[in-house]
Amino acid sequence: MTFKRIVSGLVIAGVVGGGAFLWLTQPQRLPADVWTAVNAPDLANGERMYHAGGCASCHAAPGAPDDQKNVLAGGLALKSDFGTFHAPNISPDETAGIGQWTLAEFGDAMKQGTGRDGEHLYPSFPYASYAHMTVQDIADLYGYLKTLPASANVAPGHDLPFPFNVRLVLGGWKWLYLDDGPRVELASADDSVKRGQYLVEGPGHCGECHTPRDILGGLKTDQWLAGGPNPEGEGRVPDITPREGGFGSWSAGDIASYLETGFTPDFDSVGGSMVAVQKNMAALSKEDRDAIAAYLKAIPAR
Template structure:
């Protein structure tokens, strides 16, 4: 009898451990109560969030120009040390896009990095920054996306090697590197600096390229915006803190001018991936560009 009781205890302990492990790796989703949206969607505001978030840069077909940048058929190949990610179709198409997604599905993707079917999403979608977006902006962005043309182009699968192709393992990555909240703490920030912080650290996701990463792909926040490896090939993405040898000497007005026009104070032009980023940001009101500049001048120098 004692032996049977010991076996039962071991089985029970194994079940409890397995259950705890299962709970630990299950992606955490928002509930309807967690996601509080405004009463009325505003697609016009959503368009501003769309350009702020650079959605077209990844989700429009590579090389698209003009109105074609609003056809979010996906296809951009994002090379990394872990394999190649392909930006999916996020047009309103019901079969190949997000036409059947609810607003809560969309919020979970952006704010929690969890897909419609409860799966972990890869941080090639920069939800590590988008998590700092307001519910209202997510709400309005979803409304704007629904106004765009549908595309029946199927999403291309990612090409990842083992073990990076195991989505459940991302739960452990999230424990280490995924959290919401400010990346920089200010003593007495102005409203303008706070607006710039919201854009840069949230929808604008500037740190995803301009901050170095560790070997597991997590952002090294101790070197926030100090520059990082170029995700598109050789070279580096520049330091954009006040300690930079380039942008560090620019005035707030010159930074805002660059974001608006693409021209540096020395009449050079934005190049590489930044050319596309600048094109997106040029759609924002001047006040937002000046807020970004104020934030970049207020953060610690690196």
């Protein structure tokens, strides 16, 4: 009888504990007044956030020519150790895209990883970085996306094996990794470095590729921007910290020039998936590229 009571107690404790954990990690939304308090969208700044975030790199149709890059029809396959994710249509189409989404729904996806229907979104959509963005910048981006061409393309769903196809587990992932605090603490930083930190850690989501991940797919922030295995499966993504003998030999001017032109200090050219990133960076202002360079020179070497 005592053994049965112990087992029963453990089962009850497990059920109660599991229920409490699911309650604590359920999809979250920001208060509605967060989004009603924003200013009318600044479309020029929205376009800046669009390029900083590289939206077209993932959400344009695979192989789309340059004149179709702003048609965010979705469909790109993103292969990972957890399965294959497909980028959704985020054009203003009212059926296939986000044409009927409200700003609050869009904002909760960006900052909370919560979908329109209240579901957890997979972090293949880098909301762990977008969570660092200001509410106004997200509102401006939303306004700009509404001006782009609509597409009726229905993107494929994700192709994930069990248990990764169970969205409930994402609440635990968020509990571990969704944090809008700074990725690195800088002892002192001028306005340019602070702007660079915002662009790199937030909309630019540079750490999503340039930072190694743990077994659960979370960023190892103690190795921020120190490089890691290529998520596409071949080679490595480089360390872009100011490490001696590596990226540290580049000056801030070298970095800013590379982001603008695609040429390295030794006249090599950008390659691989960085080609699309560099094109997006080239569309930013000189001040933003300089700020990104200043931040990359200010972070700890790894």
